[in-house]
Amino acid sequence: MSNFESLGLSEQLLESVKKEGYTVPTPVQEQAIPLLLKGRDVLGVAQTGTGKTAAFALPVLQIMAREKIQGRRNIRTLVLTPTRELAAQINERFAAYSGNLSIYHQVIFGGVSQKPQVKSLRRGIDILVATPGRLLDLIDQGFVDLGSVEFFVLDEADRMLDMGFIRDIRKVLKLLPKKRQNLLFSATMPSSIADLASSFLNDAVMIDLSPEEITVERIDQSVMFVQKQDKINLIIDIVNENQIKRGIIFTRTKHGANRLVKRLDRSGIESAAIHGNKSQGARTRALASFKNGEIPLLVATDIASRGIDIEGVTHVFNYDLPNEPESYVHRIGRTARAGKSGVAYAFCDESESGYLVGIQRLIGKQIPQFTDHPYHFPKAIPKPNQKPGKIKEPKNKNKNKTPQSEQNSGQRNNNRNKGTRNRRNRRHKKSD
Numbered sequence: 001m002s003n004f005e006s007l008g009l010s011e012q013l014l015e016s017v018k019k020e021g022y023t024v025p026t027p028v029q030e031q032a033i034p035l036l037l038k039g040r041d042v043l044g045v046a047q048t049g050t051g052k053t054a055a056f057a058l059p060v061l062q063i064m065a066r067e068k069i070q071g072r073r074n075i076r077t078l079v080l081t082p083t084r085e086l087a088a089q090i091n092e093r094f095a096a097y098s099g100n101l102s103i104y105h106q107v108i109f110g111g112v113s114q115k116p117q118v119k120s121l122r123r124g125i126d127i128l129v130a131t132p133g134r135l136l137d138l139i140d141q142g143f144v145d146l147g148s149v150e151f152f153v154l155d156e157a158d159r160m161l162d163m164g165f166i167r168d169i170r171k172v173l174k175l176l177p178k179k180r181q182n183l184l185f186s187a188t189m190p191s192s193i194a195d196l197a198s199s200f201l202n203d204a205v206m207i208d209l210s211p212e213e214i215t216v217e218r219i220d221q222s223v224m225f226v227q228k229q230d231k232i233n234l235i236i237d238i239v240n241e242n243q244i245k246r247g248i249i250f251t252r253t254k255h256g257a258n259r260l261v262k263r264l265d266r267s268g269i270e271s272a273a274i275h276g277n278k279s280q281g282a283r284t285r286a287l288a289s290f291k292n293g294e295i296p297l298l299v300a301t302d303i304a305s306r307g308i309d310i311e312g313v314t315h316v317f318n319y320d321l322p323n324e325p326e327s328y329v330h331r332i333g334r335t336a337r338a339g340k341s342g343v344a345y346a347f348c349d350e351s352e353s354g355y356l357v358g359i360q361r362l363i364g365k366q367i368p369q370f371t372d373h374p375y376h377f378p379k380a381i382p383k384p385n386q387k388p389g390k391i392k393e394p395k396n397k398n399k400n401k402t403p404q405s406e407q408n409s410g411q412r413n414n415n416r417n418k419g420t421r422n423r424r425n426r427r428h429k430k431s432d
Helices: 011-019 027-037 052-065 084-097 115-123 132-140 157-162 166-175 191-200 228-242 254-266 280-291 325-332 350-363 403-429
Strands: 042-045 077-080 105-108 127-130 151-154 181-186 205-208 219-225 247-250 271-274 297-300 315-318 342-348
Touching: 011 052, 011 084, 027 042, 027 052, 027 181, 027 205, 042 052, 052 077, 052 084, 052 151, 052 181, 077 166, 084 105, 084 127, 084 280, 105 115, 105 132, 115 132, 127 132, 132 166, 157 166, 157 181, 157 191, 166 191, 181 191, 228 254, 228 315, 228 342, 254 271, 254 297, 271 280, 280 297, 315 325, 325 342, 325 350, 342 350
Parallel strands: 042 181, 042 205, 077 127, 077 151, 105 127, 151 181, 219 342, 247 297, 247 315, 271 297, 315 342
Antiparallel strands: none
16 A cells, blocks of 8 residues: 655645645545656546545645746646535645645635635736636636646536536636646546547546445445435434434435425524525535534535535435435545545435435445334335336326416516527626
């Protein structure tokens, strides 16, 4: 087993690594750091929780520290991420690793005032961590120049495509110098990501760490079959019985996250919700309260499943099973980080048994069933030879639209084409 000293890192960075409490490099760090230090492009298939931020941040810092900058600093490294939370956390890691180096970094994202970000850009920085919308907005305003970029990192590439950022990514690529070193990380590798990678990576070395090999084996997983209306009572019992101090609960919808926080609060359990409809200030405050232990539970939708990188998370709850099996792996990957173990509970109601089939097919094994609880509901257990996918729920008695809803729907259809052009023109200026 290698150590950080064997990877070719400088004394300043080894001191920072030691200060952060890192002892043994993760597989992605062990493979990526030497390659990047040699100047190679890297294509990494790895999710958050594998130590990939250090895998690219440490060699980037070492390469940049070789050159002493005199005069104004220009952006030499660009890291592009899909969400605000992930951008902020990557910037925090750069701050932790560069404590012994004279290197300046800045994070920019939408949803907050651009004034402090512009002020820092004007002073001059070496490393910029950004989300696509705010980056293109500030480029259009003349505050960002990418002409000196030597190192480009595209993180969570599959999430980028899921969120519709492919055009923004291509716009950014056109603004970068042709001669640069590149790194692309993605949790999955569909053909769309492979095509994107081949469009800008140069003779890249591929590092493949499939999700099921990363964290699943260190996580004590269990699935509980329960009726939808009993999920709230089940989670309250588990939280109280285990006295959980740091856990994340995943819901499928924003409304469901908000509703769950209210129900937990009425039961005397503190929590906070984080999802796309929350303002950046609210999301930042929720994460801060969770990190410093003020609240024991964070309720999140999948927009946060890859953006939350917090040490010490002991429990993850799939309150609603995700409709995409890969999301299950990303969710439970919030625990069992840095070599530690963790616990993951999955609640499965009768309509979600098909989702469970898809998840178990992806991870290649059956999740252990826990039936010794007062809300066990056998009808939610998948049937033999059941296919993956959501099970149809009972028909809604109010299935037909009301006249008013039909009128609103027709009005939306009439206005759809009218607004498409404006949305397309404004697309890169929206908050990420």
